Amino acid sequence: MSTSPFASRERTTKERILGAAEALFATHGFAGASLRQVTAAAKVNLAAVNYHFGSKDKLIEEVFRRRLDELNTRRLAALARIAGKPETQLEDVLDAYIRPALDLSRTDGGGAAFVRVLARAYAEHNETLRRFLSENYGHVLRQFAGEFGRLLPGLAKEDIYWRLDIVTGALTYAMADFGIIQRKTDVAERDHREQAAEHLIRFAAAGMRNPSFKSSTATR
Template structure:
C-alpha cells in the first residue's frame, strides 16, 4: 500500500513538473495534472491538499537535496580556511549544476518561471524554506571579502545566482561537444563559472 501511494504521489509530481515547465503555474490546471498523471482529483487533494501545496512540493523534492549538498560542501570548504573563496563558490555552484544534469530541463524551466511569474506564495515559500542557505553563503563570502558592504555583496551574489541559473538552463553559446559526457560538461561549466564569479566578487 505504501509503495502504491508513493508511486501515485510521484506520478503527480512528475506530471506537474512537466506541465508547469511547459505552460507555467497559472495556466496549468489540476485537471490537466490529473489527466497526465492518470489519477483522479481526490489523489491530488489527498497528497497535497491544494494546487499551491503541489507547486511547493515540486520545488521541495528537488531543492531539499541540493540545499543539503550545498551546506555540506560549504562546511567542508570552510574547514580548509575562511578565505577559501573558490571552495565556497564551488559549494554553491556545483550542486546546482549537478541538479540540472540529473533532472533534465523541466525543473530548470520551472526555476526560470519562478523568477518571472508573479507567484507571491511560491516566492514566500522558497524564501522561508531556503533563505537560510543563501544567508550562510553570504556570511561565508563576507569573511572573504570584508571590503564589500552588505548591500554590494548581495548585489554581486545576486548576479552570480543569475549566471548560475543561466548556466543550469544550458542556454549559452557553449554546447556539449560530441564525445564529452554530461558530467564532464557540467564540471567544465562549473570551473568557468567559478572563475567568472571570483573575478566579479573581487572587482573594485
C-alpha cells in the same frame, strides 16, 4: 522494518503527481497548467491531488521542495567542510554553491524539467512562491553570504547579496544549457558540465572580488 504495500502505493501516487506537475509547469507555466491536466498526465483523480497536497499552490511548493531540499542539503554539506577554515578560498565557496546545482540540472529523473520550472518562477513573479522559497531556503543564502563576508571583509553585506543574486541568475542560465556554448558531439556530458562549472566559478569569483561601488567611486 518492512514498508507496507499501501505506503509504497501512496509514495508512488505522490511521485507520479509531482512528476506530471513538474513537466506541465515546465511547459505551460504555473498559471497555464491546470490540475485537470496534472491528474490526466498522472492518471489519478482530483481527490488524489487534494489528499496529497490540498491545493495547487501546495502542489507547486512540493515540486520545488522535492528538488531544493536535496540540492541545498548538498550545498550546505559542501559548505560545512570548508567554512571558517583559514585555507578556504573564495573559489571553494563558489564551488560549493554552483557545482551541486549544475549536477542537479544534468541528472536523470526530471532535473532538466525542474530547471525550466525554476526559470518559470523567475519569469512569472509568483509572490506566494517567492515567499515560500524565502522562508524555506533563505537560510542557505545567509550561510553562504556569511562565508563570503568572512573572505571579503571589504564588501558591505548589501553588496554581497547583490552579487550572490547575480551569480544565482548566471547559474540558472548555465543550468538551462541554452546559451551559445553547446556541448560538442565528441565531448562527454560530464566534461562539458565540468567546463561550465569552472568558467562560472572563475567568472563569479572575479565579480565577487571587485571593490564595492562606493569604494571605487571614492578612489577616483
